[in-house]
Amino acid sequence: MVSRVVIGFLLCALAVSRAILAEEQPTAAGALPDPELTIAAAIDQQIGERLALAGFPPAPLATDLNLLRRIMLDLAGRIPTAREAREYGESNAPDKRRALIERLLESPEFVAHQVNVLDAFLMQSRRSNLRNYLELAVAENRSWDRMFREMIVGESGDDEQSGAIQFLRSRIGDIDRLTNDVSVLFFGVNISCAQCHDHPLVHDWTQDHFFGMKSFFHRCFENGGFVGEREYGELEYKTVAGESRKTGLMFLSGKQLPETEVSEPSEEQRKQEKAHLEELKKQKRPPPAASYSRRARLVEAGLESENASYFARAIVNRTWQRLIGRGLVSPVDQLHSGNPASHPELLDWLARDLIHHGYDLRRLIGGIVSSDTYARSGKWDSASRPPAELHAVAIMRPLLPQQYASSLALAAFDPEPLNSPDASKKIEARLQFGRGFADWFELPGDEFQVGSEESLLLSNSDRAARELFGDGGDTLVARLRSCADLSSAAELAAWNVFNRPLADSERQLLVEYLEQRKDRLPEGYRQMVWAMMTSAECRFNY
Amino acid sequence: MTLIRSISRRRFLATGTLGTAAALTTRGVEQLLAAEAQRQDKRVILLWLAGGASQLETWDPKPGRPTGGPFQAISTNVPGIQISELMPRMSRHLQHTAIIRSLNTKDGDHGGASRLMHLGRRDEPSVKFPDLGAIIARELGRSDSQVPDYVSFYTATEGRGTSLGQSGFLGARYNAMSLTQEQIPANLRRLEQISEMDHRARGQLRDAISEQFMRGRESSAAGSQREAYQRVPGLMASEKLFDPSSEPLSMRELYGETLFGQQTLVARRLVEAGVPFVKVSRAWWDSHGQNFETHLELVSELDQVLDALLTDLQQRGLLQRTLVITLSEFGRTPAINASLGRDHFATVWSCSLSGCGILGGSVYGKSDEDGNDVAEGPVGAGQLFATIFQALGIDHRKEYALGARPVPLTNPGSEPIKAVLA
Numbered sequence: 001m002v003s004r005v006v007i008g009f010l011l012c013a014l015a016v017s018r019a020i021l022a023e024e025q026p027t028a029a030g031a032l033p034d035p036e037l038t039i040a041a042a043i044d045q046q047i048g049e050r051l052a053l054a055g056f057p058p059a060p061l062a063t064d065l066n067l068l069r070r071i072m073l074d075l076a077g078r079i080p081t082a083r084e085a086r087e088y089g090e091s092n093a094p095d096k097r098r099a100l101i102e103r104l105l106e107s108p109e110f111v112a113h114q115v116n117v118l119d120a121f122l123m124q125s126r127r128s129n130l131r132n133y134l135e136l137a138v139a140e141n142r143s144w145d146r147m148f149r150e151m152i153v154g155e156s157g158d159d160e161q162s163g164a165i166q167f168l169r170s171r172i173g174d175i176d177r178l179t180n181d182v183s184v185l186f187f188g189v190n191i192s193c194a195q196c197h198d199h200p201l202v203h204d205w206t207q208d209h210f211f212g213m214k215s216f217f218h219r220c221f222e223n224g225g226f227v228g229e230r231e232y233g234e235l236e237y238k239t240v241a242g243e244s245r246k247t248g249l250m251f252l253s254g255k256q257l258p259e260t261e262v263s264e265p266s267e268e269q270r271k272q273e274k275a276h277l278e279e280l281k282k283q284k285r286p287p288p289a290a291s292y293s294r295r296a297r298l299v300e301a302g303l304e305s306e307n308a309s310y311f312a313r314a315i316v317n318r319t320w321q322r323l324i325g326r327g328l329v330s331p332v333d334q335l336h337s338g339n340p341a342s343h344p345e346l347l348d349w350l351a352r353d354l355i356h357h358g359y360d361l362r363r364l365i366g367g368i369v370s371s372d373t374y375a376r377s378g379k380w381d382s383a384s385r386p387p388a389e390l391h392a393v394a395i396m397r398p399l400l401p402q403q404y405a406s407s408l409a410l411a412a413f414d415p416e417p418l419n420s421p422d423a424s425k426k427i428e429a430r431l432q433f434g435r436g437f438a439d440w441f442e443l444p445g446d447e448f449q450v451g452s453e454e455s456l457l458l459s460n461s462d463r464a465a466r467e468l469f470g471d472g473g474d475t476l477v478a479r480l481r482s483c484a485d486l487s488s489a490a491e492l493a494a495w496n497v498f499n500r501p502l503a504d505s506e507r508q509l510l511v512e513y514l515e516q517r518k519d520r521l522p523e524g525y526r527q528m529v530w531a532m533m534t535s536a537e538c539r540f541n542y
Numbered sequence: 543m544t545l546i547r548s549i550s551r552r553r554f555l556a557t558g559t560l561g562t563a564a565a566l567t568t569r570g571v572e573q574l575l576a577a578e579a580q581r582q583d584k585r586v587i588l589l590w591l592a593g594g595a596s597q598l599e600t601w602d603p604k605p606g607r608p609t610g611g612p613f614q615a616i617s618t619n620v621p622g623i624q625i626s627e628l629m630p631r632m633s634r635h636l637q638h639t640a641i642i643r644s645l646n647t648k649d650g651d652h653g654g655a656s657r658l659m660h661l662g663r664r665d666e667p668s669v670k671f672p673d674l675g676a677i678i679a680r681e682l683g684r685s686d687s688q689v690p691d692y693v694s695f696y697t698a699t700e701g702r703g704t705s706l707g708q709s710g711f712l713g714a715r716y717n718a719m720s721l722t723q724e725q726i727p728a729n730l731r732r733l734e735q736i737s738e739m740d741h742r743a744r745g746q747l748r749d750a751i752s753e754q755f756m757r758g759r760e761s762s763a764a765g766s767q768r769e770a771y772q773r774v775p776g777l778m779a780s781e782k783l784f785d786p787s788s789e790p791l792s793m794r795e796l797y798g799e800t801l802f803g804q805q806t807l808v809a810r811r812l813v814e815a816g817v818p819f820v821k822v823s824r825a826w827w828d829s830h831g832q833n834f835e836t837h838l839e840l841v842s843e844l845d846q847v848l849d850a851l852l853t854d855l856q857q858r859g860l861l862q863r864t865l866v867i868t869l870s871e872f873g874r875t876p877a878i879n880a881s882l883g884r885d886h887f888a889t890v891w892s893c894s895l896s897g898c899g900i901l902g903g904s905v906y907g908k909s910d911e912d913g914n915d916v917a918e919g920p921v922g923a924g925q926l927f928a929t930i931f932q933a934l935g936i937d938h939r940k941e942y943a944l945g946a947r948p949v950p951l952t953n954p955g956s957e958p959i960k961a962v963l964a
Binding site: 190192378379380381385395396398442444445447448449450451452453454455456457459460461462465503505506509510513517523527528530531532534535536537539540542 | 666669690711713714715716717719728729730731732733735736740741743744745747748750751752754755756757758759760761762763764766767768769770771773774777778947
């Protein structure tokens, strides 16, 4: 089945393949910035150098209020309240941004949001069984390498297999998918193509790479819903030419892992094993842990110094993509030599820094959001907009379902009660209420598009009208009705929904709209609030 | 993880040797072709016969054979083509229809087979493929369209789980507007608390403040959000399309006063208004027992509905640009079991294609004497899909880029069946 398509690719691949093969490990020593720099300084140095080379001055820094909203969404998963916005805007403290970041990184809201982010990333769902584990691990700020180990091998003492191992357990029915998911999520490489043939485009990835990785998992099995692992069994696969081939354990780097040979069990032993497993199934107990585990070998191999850069670069790249809007390597599952990073030295520096600081994700996140690169304005008013990968200007990012839901829930309600001393409890209650809306929205992938399901729902659903755009007791609309005039009502709504004052042109637009509805003002307010909450500004992190 | 881009852009990035102009030219040509396909306003109505309709009681009768069952074959208006006597009305429409009698799709499990016949290929663990409707919606839908791109009726509960639409990596923009219990899609109707004028006005206010905000900013996702809201009034106006009661009684009676008949009438209303893809599902054809009673009832209904649809489309001048497909997840065994039923059978079975791009009066492929095996011209799901795309003027080799991976509309090696194409 050598099709036109594959041939097309080979031609393409030829053009690049020669140049690729050398680059594997972090680039030449000496090219990386000083290890003693702060993360933010290293980022700004590297991004700045490329920009200077390209001849683009960066956009100015975003306004304080813009930046507050951006940081709150990224670290706490919600927009600021009107009060938080006013206070931040009015503060003259020279290091208020740093203080904000430090405070948020220590907050329970950071934990809750980071759990949402990791859960979406690892499980692609909002209600997975991994959440309990993630809540614990993120609250303790467990290191990423430890979390990796726990998700692949399991936590000691977790006999019920209810913790981290849910990552593996939920995928145990499909070892091919498990193999590719682990490669994508932890190492940033999508080797699914190499399952059937050597990767047509990427020289790094052959069938051996796929089956070498699969060998780490193919002894795993499911027994009564639990994960077990055998201590014998070799993986064979058919090449495109139809030959049978064994790879043995091979890491993505191509490194073979030697093992002592094990003999296949006898018929009798197999029978016994089967009977034992049946018994365990009846007792609803997991199979005993293997004394030699290939999964454990993967963790070991993935984290040893010569391979660790794969693991570290993958999570650095993901984190960068989440906070900046585009991976240093893009797409994020194509970390290979044919797809170089926009800033290779920066990626390598960040990966090295992460390793040196014990895979501390909180530190990495804090470092990125402290940089000027993160803080650029998203507006570019002159003619030629620089390419996104230069990071001269901030990239707009669609909100995650929970971010949008939380933000809507805060925007929809009266800001007044949040001036009380127990504001944080009230905020929490509103966020809790908002969680119910998260199911309305799609988890954004790359090149995300909003569908008409969303616009129809927010336009016409009875529930949205009642719960988000109502005018009862504690709603924003109820508060607007007590405002002295239309202009101050519009202003208050802007603080609550957009967390900023209105520009003159906006005020004019809104007041005009309200004036035309003076005979039915509550409705006018509802419509204005609806228009703001469904606007591009409310839907994106900008 | 998913990333859809024009393939030419991916190639441009991959090689780094193409000039920008060259890459843009390729992309431009692609866009021109796509625009051309859209301009022609082609449409699809898929009649999905869920559970597995019997080929022997429809398109490939075997009268007089041990496997033939009690029904006879009848001649049609195309000399040499015979179909089951359960389809007397359809026998007058064969000049617009191609029959494929040699589907061999290998999967006899409802779930897997249903996915296969919706996606045109096997599910893959790491890729969520779009189904036929989503691809057609993307290829033939227009971004400024005032009507839905993809509507799917599936009222029965049997088999619904594996037959719902899947836009896969194309994203929510191409999700089916899906109707299960309801006959009118959710959230199309304006709430009473807001007047029609205010509803529109607040939408314009939304657009105006978003537009101010977007000055100096760039985001295709924000562009899609703007489109999603701008489509709201049009989508709401399409609500009336879902109501068959505004059709004359004679028209409703032509389609038959059954749910399937009325939904198919709605499908015609939708394609007439510009909806590129409508699927109407009729369940449940899974006749493990009493196959002949079941088919007497269901095929007779199908016969009336097909006759009505083809006649109606023809009279409105829509048949040349509307492709009507009848398809199941598989066919049924030639062997008749002890309960006088027929079981799941994917080795040799049939489907029909009528209208747009189809060579009428053609039959492709043959089953053997008793219908146990393909005797001539085996057809897989990929080939069928390639044929459907080709009939609509869509290049089945067109590729979506999923990250660095190119995903052609049909799997490589799936070539259209030229013999049934006009």
